[in-house]
Amino acid sequence: DGGITQSPKYLFRKEGQNVTLSCEQNLNHDAMYWYRQDPGQGLRLIYYSQIVNDFQKGDIAEGYSVSREKKESFPLTVTSAQKNPTAFYLCASSIAGVGNTGELFFGEGSRLTVL
Amino acid sequence: GQNIDQPTEMTATEGAIVQINCTYQTSGFNGLFWYQQHAGEAPTFLSYNVLDGLEEKGRFSSFLSRSKGYSYLLLKELQMKDSASYLCAVIQLSGAGSYQLTFGKGTKLSVIP
Numbered sequence: 001d002g003g004i005t006q007s008p009k010y011l012f013r014k015e016g017q018n019v020t021l022s023c024e025q026n027l028n029h030d031a032m033y034w035y036r037q038d039p040g041q042g043l044r045l046i047y048y049s050q051i052v053n054d055f056q057k058g059d060i061a062e063g064y065s066v067s068r069e070k071k072e073s074f075p076l077t078v079t080s081a082q083k084n085p086t087a088f089y090l091c092a093s094s095i096a097g098v099g100n101t102g103e104l105f106f107g108e109g110s111r112l113t114v115l
Numbered sequence: 116g117q118n119i120d121q122p123t124e125m126t127a128t129e130g131a132i133v134q135i136n137c138t139y140q141t142s143g144f145n146g147l148f149w150y151q152q153h154a155g156e157a158p159t160f161l162s163y164n165v166l167d168g169l170e171e172k173g174r175f176s177s178f179l180s181r182s183k184g185y186s187y188l189l190l191k192e193l194q195m196k197d198s199a200s201y202l203c204a205v206i207q208l209s210g211a212g213s214y215q216l217t218f219g220k221g222t223k224l225s226v227i228p
Contacts, residue, residue, distance in 0.1 A: 035218075042119070042202065042218035043158075056213065090157060103148070104216065106157035 002027045006091050006107035013078075013085070013114050021076045021110045023091035030096055032074035033104065036060060037088045046089075049074055078112060086114045119219035121203050126225045127193055135188045135201050135222045143208025149177050149188045150202040152221065158202055161188065190224075198226045 004025045013019045025032065031050050035043040045058030049068040063082025068074055074093075078085045088111050092104040119139045127133040139147070146165040150158035162170055164179035164186060176189040188201055200221040209215045 033216075040123075040220065042220040043204075045215065045217070048215075050213070058215070059217075088155075103160050103163065104150075104158075106159070108157050109155075 004091060004093055004105055004107035006089075006110050009108065009110060011110060011112050013112065015114055016080045018077055018079050019085075019112065021078070021089055021091075021112070023074045023076065023107060024072055025074075025093045025105075025107075026072060027093055027095075027105060028071070029093035029105070030071070031094045032068065033092045033094075034058075034064070034066065034074070034076045035090045035092065037090060037109075043090060046076065085112055087112060119203055119205055119217060121201075121219045121222045123220070124223045124225070126227060127190075129193055129195060129226055129228050131193050132189065132191050133193060133224065135190070135203075135224065137186045137188070137203030137219060139184050139186075139203070139205045139219075141184070141205055141207040141217075143214075144181060145206040145208065145214055147177075147179055147186050147206070148202075148204040148216070149175075149186075150204065150218075152200045152202060154199070161201075193226050195226050195228070198224060200224070 007022045033048040034046040037043050044060050046064050047066040049055035052071050055068050065077045090109050091107040094104050121137045149161040152158040162177035169178045174191045179186045200223045202221045203219040204216050
């Protein structure tokens with residue numbers, strides 16, 4: 001079945017360590033996104049990518065990095081520079097860019113806890 | 116910038132009707148989504164409005180008034196499984212000339228027997 005797969009679902013990290021969250025989609029979607037969700041907060045956009053080898057910063061990109069070497073994959077690295085990384089991370093994709101009324105399809109999320 | 120406002124929490128009775136409001140202030144508006152999110156799970160798509168009026172889909176309906184910067188999600192014949200957070204999200208034109216989808220903080224709906 002088509003969909004978006006995020007891994008790992010739960011991840012624990014020590015302070016000062018980088019960690020990479022995986023996001024893979026087999027929907028043949030052009031656009032992919034990373035959001036962060038904190039309790040009582042809406043989803044906040046970290047990075048997005050409209051096409052392969054191109055990506056743009058969202059509202060809270062500091063302390064994060066991404067790559068888009070393949071259409072299917074959009075991994076997110078949470079670096080040690082991110083001051084408050086404990087959160088629920090959601091990856092999403094859409095057929096085309098958001099402006100083309102692309103409905104977002106979400107992965108199941110990755111919950112990162114920094115110890 | 117933009118502002119999206121939704122009530123933080125609502126409670127309604129099983130079998131009843133509930134209306135969740137969303138107001139927004141934005142430039143370059145290009146549509147509004149409603150998503151449902153159960154605790155600890157991914158959001159799932161409910162509706163999309165780009166023109167004024169009411170879109171009906173089974174027990175759920177969504178309304179948009181662009182001139183008022185206002186939308187609501189109407190849930191009829193409430194069921195216990197409707198207990199979830201409901202997220203309003205607006206497509207707007209960013210300063211960089213591309214579209215972005217920005218979410219409100221969500222409304223946590225509790226359905227009680």
